[in-house]
Amino acid sequence: MNPVKAVTLRGVEAREVDVEVEMAGGLFSISIVGLPDASVRESKERVRAALRSVGVSLKGRIAVNLAPADLPKEGTLMDLPIAVGLALRSDRSPLSRPSLFMGELALDGKIRPVRGAVPAAILARKSGMPLYVPEGNATQVGLVSDVEAYVVDHLSSLLSHIKSGSDLPRVKSEKPGSDIPAADPDFGDIRGQSAAKRALEIAAAGHHNVLLVGAPGSGKTMLARALRGILPPLSDRELLETLTVRSTLGSDGPLDRQPPFRIVHHTASTVAVCGGGSALRPGEISLAHRGVLFLDEFTEFRRDLVEAMRQPLEDGAISVSRASGTVEYPSRVLLVLAANPCGCGWYGDPVEACRCSASELERYRRKFSGPMMDRVDLHISVPRLSPEELVGLSGAASEKSDSIRDRVCRARSVQRERWRRWGYGCNAEVPEKLLRKEMALSREGKAVLIKMANRLNLSGRGMSRVLKVSRTVADLAGESEVSKTAVMEALSYRGETRS
């Protein structure tokens, strides 16, 4: 058995691939078999040049088999293992123990970073094999603890390490600290809109999906962006999950604990949003995993796109099926939707007149129902402030994002503690039955909820939203019991307006 191992990606998971080499006499040729894609097939040119640059010249008919032969292989990360396999085979030197190699080769033997380093590191940890990675991937690999990983910058140093045991630098295991970049925009810099800010604080604390409704220019987008700055920093596990997704796309990005924030435009294709495609890539919904997925101008989204997002939002993961099998990408996101109150945007504005006809309004309203809306716990109305109102606001500076985030984190840890037994991390995830049993609704809270549910004609779903949100309101206030005021405040985010 040949101990030279490569990795290939299936979704966000790395799979082990054996690199087998056969050399026979005859005219020079290299063929690579075992379901390689175009980028793997091309690697023979890079491999031959790189090997020549370190003094290994290939002769005869060469066959490279990538096993298992029915698993599709893709990407440039096969260059290095193929080169290592060929080099060892041509001077018949053995490899002391099975090892994983990954990296793209330059023609002069330098090694370039590749996609999928984090899943590869996870695979290495699971299998206990050493992993050799390009320098550019070292930081990512360092995030996965308990991995024996080495940094290789050039093919020659790797070969001399294998043959003569010369030292290679170990990848240093390093986790980003708890610091995250300053919020941009900061809540403290947004004038007014305390009601909307308060609602976003609740959304962040309980991981509730939100809908922002307001006239153009009222600040919906800015508020949505500011939400990122008050989310709790990613835990080790969450960080690894988000990096795994990012790493399969090869996007490096800064390594910090800030949750991702992705904006999807309504013209985006279903594949771009949900993932898939011929080359199997995660979509925006997976890139936003453990962070915010922001759909601006939500009412403009195509029905089929909304329909396609339904299942991943529900399950927290999306399966993409191909003839060659099914892969799964994670997709646990905080959904933020933004929309104008009507087609022209000015319905109910104190200054600008709405230009929509009654039937246009009716048609527009109907867009606020359906699969996406069913997952929204908080409706936030964002008033467009007149210059007089902005000036009239008292001089007291608004609270800064980081002090709001402290409160959010405290509320979140209370939730984690409460739901740990059942394996949930936040109020929004908890199924209704469990929530009703364990949420500790006070007597007055229950009384007011029943009274209001009758008066407002709340549906069952509406009720359960109010319950979830009021539990989060109480968590933010540090109250173990859900009080009457918490229920009343939660009711104010219902948003169903009569007209």
Add this chain to the structure above:
Amino acid sequence: MTRSERALLALNFSVICPGQWSRALDSLGETAESLMSDRKLALSLGLKEDRWERMTRLYGSEWPEEEMERASRFGAKVLFRGDPLFPNGLDYSDDPPVVLYVKGSWPISGPCVSIVGTRRCSPYGSQVARALAEKLASAGVLVISGGAMGIDGSAHSGALEGQGATVAVLGTGVDVVYPRGHEELFSAISERGGALMSRFPMGIRGDRWHFPKRNGIIAALADHLVVVESPVKGGSMITARLAGEMGRPVWAVPGPIVQKVSQGSNKLLFDGAQPLWDLDEFVSFVIGRDSQLSLFPLEETPEPSPLLEEIAMSGGVTADGLADKLGMSVPEVLAALADLEADEKIYRSGPGRWCALL
């Protein structure tokens, strides 16, 4: 079916202003029936020859029976001029209908108030129409309006919420749902003690000239006409003029002078319409509890909450502004707003803005 009923159906279908012809016949001591056999009489009244021919052809055919059949299949009654159930107030209009199709209960006793206004109303107009109709209906007053979106629709839903009767006068055949979205509303109206009413034959779609004629009926049936919100040009202004000509008291709800949808109703006030400035007082006046609107200060009412007071004073305020003014925290304000909204003391006048309903 009598011959005169056949004649009225044919007259109604063929002539644009059947009421004028029927008036002219009255003054000559003739009936619609005689018009059918007397070509000379018809021409002397100025009826075009082709119209007369069409009318007599219908009169002689199976069509009147078929029309009655269509109506009864739909569950509508057909009322003819001179019928004891035919609403008599209609005679005051220029062109009173000669036939009315009614689905639902009729007649409905008690005072009637017609509520009219623009289709493209503001949240304020819609709330006022709804609240006014609800108060009227629960006080036993019959609410009348058109079947359109906007103020009309809000008035009907308000009346239904007040558990009272409401009549929608349509500009289409009584069996035609227009606008489409009002299907549910229309069936609720006819099933819950109210009625759909139209002067147009079965199956007739809306046409521009239908609506002023419908407005004439809305004005004629009313003991009081209220214009909630209307731009300077619009159907409601026509209705108000017709009501004024028929001697009905016309009321208008004041609105912001910078809003186009309020300019017409405000102008009516300038032209002498009664200002409807307090919903409860208006309702008491209509049902005859107060014989005269007071010129004296209001009686002291129980102390309202400072929050409600503040919303009532400014109108269109944000939760932010309220918290700022009253020194409350935003969560407190939001909780209190939810309470007031459920009590229908306030409503959302726009994204994140609140107005009081007095």
